[in-house]
Amino acid sequence: MSTETIKGKVYVENRQLVLPGDQLAEGEFEVQTPYIYRVGNRYYSAIIGLAVVDENKLNIIPLEGFYLPKVGDLVIGLIIDVGITNWIVDIRAPYRAIMNASDALNRQFNPIQDDLRKYFDVGDYVLAKISVFDRVHNPVLTIKDRGLGKIVHGRIIEIQVSKVPRVIGKKRTMINMLINETGCDIVVAQNGRIWINCNNKELEDILILALKKIEAEAHTTGLTDRTRSFIREEKARRGL
Amino acid sequence: MGKKIDIKLIREDGLRHDGRKPDELRPIRMEVGVLNNANGSALVEFGKTKVLAAVYGPRELHPRHMSLPDRAVIRCRYHMAPFSTEERKSPAPSRREIELSKVIREALEPVIFSELYPRATIDIFIEVLQADGGTRTTGITAASLALADAGIPIKDLVAGVAVGKVDGVLVLDIDQVEDEFGEADMPVAMMPTLGKITLLQLNGVLTPDEFKEALKLAEKGIKEIHRLQKEALRKRYVEIKLEE
Numbered sequence: 001m002s003t004e005t006i007k008g009k010v011y012v013e014n015r016q017l018v019l020p021g022d023q024l025a026e027g028e029f030e031v032q033t034p035y036i037y038r039v040g041n042r043y044y045s046a047i048i049g050l051a052v053v054d055e056n057k058l059n060i061i062p063l064e065g066f067y068l069p070k071v072g073d074l075v076i077g078l079i080i081d082v083g084i085t086n087w088i089v090d091i092r093a094p095y096r097a098i099m100n101a102s103d104a105l106n107r108q109f110n111p112i113q114d115d116l117r118k119y120f121d122v123g124d125y126v127l128a129k130i131s132v133f134d135r136v137h138n139p140v141l142t143i144k145d146r147g148l149g150k151i152v153h154g155r156i157i158e159i160q161v162s163k164v165p166r167v168i169g170k171k172r173t174m175i176n177m178l179i180n181e182t183g184c185d186i187v188v189a190q191n192g193r194i195w196i197n198c199n200n201k202e203l204e205d206i207l208i209l210a211l212k213k214i215e216a217e218a219h220t221t222g223l224t225d226r227t228r229s230f231i232r233e234e235k236a237r238r239g240l
Numbered sequence: 241m242g243k244k245i246d247i248k249l250i251r252e253d254g255l256r257h258d259g260r261k262p263d264e265l266r267p268i269r270m271e272v273g274v275l276n277n278a279n280g281s282a283l284v285e286f287g288k289t290k291v292l293a294a295v296y297g298p299r300e301l302h303p304r305h306m307s308l309p310d311r312a313v314i315r316c317r318y319h320m321a322p323f324s325t326e327e328r329k330s331p332a333p334s335r336r337e338i339e340l341s342k343v344i345r346e347a348l349e350p351v352i353f354s355e356l357y358p359r360a361t362i363d364i365f366i367e368v369l370q371a372d373g374g375t376r377t378t379g380i381t382a383a384s385l386a387l388a389d390a391g392i393p394i395k396d397l398v399a400g401v402a403v404g405k406v407d408g409v410l411v412l413d414i415d416q417v418e419d420e421f422g423e424a425d426m427p428v429a430m431m432p433t434l435g436k437i438t439l440l441q442l443n444g445v446l447t448p449d450e451f452k453e454a455l456k457l458a459e460k461g462i463k464e465i466h467r468l469q470k471e472a473l474r475k476r477y478v479e480i481k482l483e484e
Contacts, residue, residue, distance in 0.1 A: 021431065021432070
């Protein structure tokens with residue numbers, strides 16, 4: 001089965017499940033992902049995902065996978081070590097991130113006088129942005145922006161990285177629905193950690209259940225509506 | 241090899257000692273995502289052979305000096321559980337297991353896009369739970385499923401099967417008895433879509449014509465195994481869809 005386009009033949013439908021080694025198309029296409037590779041004029045998938053065909057563009061939405069840092073990404077990091085002039089931060093990536101004291105403190109500091117543990121200690125969560133990352137350098141984090149910094153209240157929920165786009169939804173529909181229904185503050189970081197801040201313990205529990213539901217059913221359709229009715233049912237059941 | 245035994249490897253009706261036709265695979269079962277702690281995992285059974293594979297990574301490599309600046313290091317451990325054989329096997333890695341770890345690693349390396357993850361490592365663990373011949377090819381089949389499950393980009397799944405020669409007949413997917421008392425054993429692993437061979441070993445003697453015939457037989461088996469691999473990967477997503 002194939003569809004003819006001006007640029008060549010496409011063997012998959014939009015949003016079709018593809019596996020490593022599946023041939024996607026033949027001809028000349030634009031590819032923006034490392035998860036599609038080319039042999040001659042044939043294009044193959046390299047991972048499990050959903051194929052996205054848009055005229056002459058090919059893409060894959062991964063269904064499995066891990067976080068790969070990108071400059072500008074919002075991430076929630078966990079401090080795992082404190083150095084003399086920097087912190088080592090776990091961001092659930094293949095590489096450990098570094099946060100420099102000069103960046104975090106926003107002033108001159110003297111390593112002899114200043115003990116960095118006063119500001120961030122092992123086990124602290126930090127909301128940060130990735131400022132530098134390439135093939136030869138580990139990611140460097142910055143907290144010089146509005147809303148960034150140490151996380152001192154609320155809870156952190158971890159989900160699979162491949163499910164992050166689903167929690168945000170198309171044009172933020174999913175996350176806006178979650179905020180409206182529960183009244184909680186929600187920050188979704190690109191590395192699959194979600195910071196939630198609720199006034200009510202019951203609502204917090206419902207929100208966590210809803211997030212886990214979205215994670216488990218990420219590849220299905222009509223998820224926003226189903227999650228909305230799930231939250232309403234739970235709220236009614238708990239008398240909220 | 242070639243020792244006299246009581247069992248007839250090829251019976252008078254032309255079938256093998258376990259009732260299979262010469263070109264028939266053993267019953268195969270595959271399950272993906274069986275371990276929670278691993279990034280990717282798979283359990284594969286070929287008849288009585290049962291192999292578990294787990295993949296971790298890409299993750300930071302320790303010791304650091306072993307890391308490569310241009311690609312990820314791929315490490316592979318093939319290990320047989322002490323209870324996997326009839327007589328207890330010492331859990332310490334044997335000469336054979338160290339060699340098979342290397343051979344399996346080399347069968348998987350060409351499919352992994354390791355250059356996307358410089359300075360990192362991808363760890364592959366293959367644990368034989370029950371051995372009845374063909375553990376290395378079952379291990380490769382399981383490991384490639386685990387790699388796909390971990391979301392690591394790979395060119396193609398890798399499927400493997402062993403072809404043997406018993407009583408002068410070429411047979412597909414040989415088991416322990418056929419391996420021990422047969423005349424030849426040839427494990428083959430391939431990237432089925434691209435038609436490329438990543439592992440080819442031969443223990444025993446085959447004529448050039450027999451070799452060509454055996455390779456064709458292996459290819460036929462691998463096509464079937466590849467179909468089952470894809471089915472196993474697809475099943476996870478279809479199952480959740482049905483729950484709606």
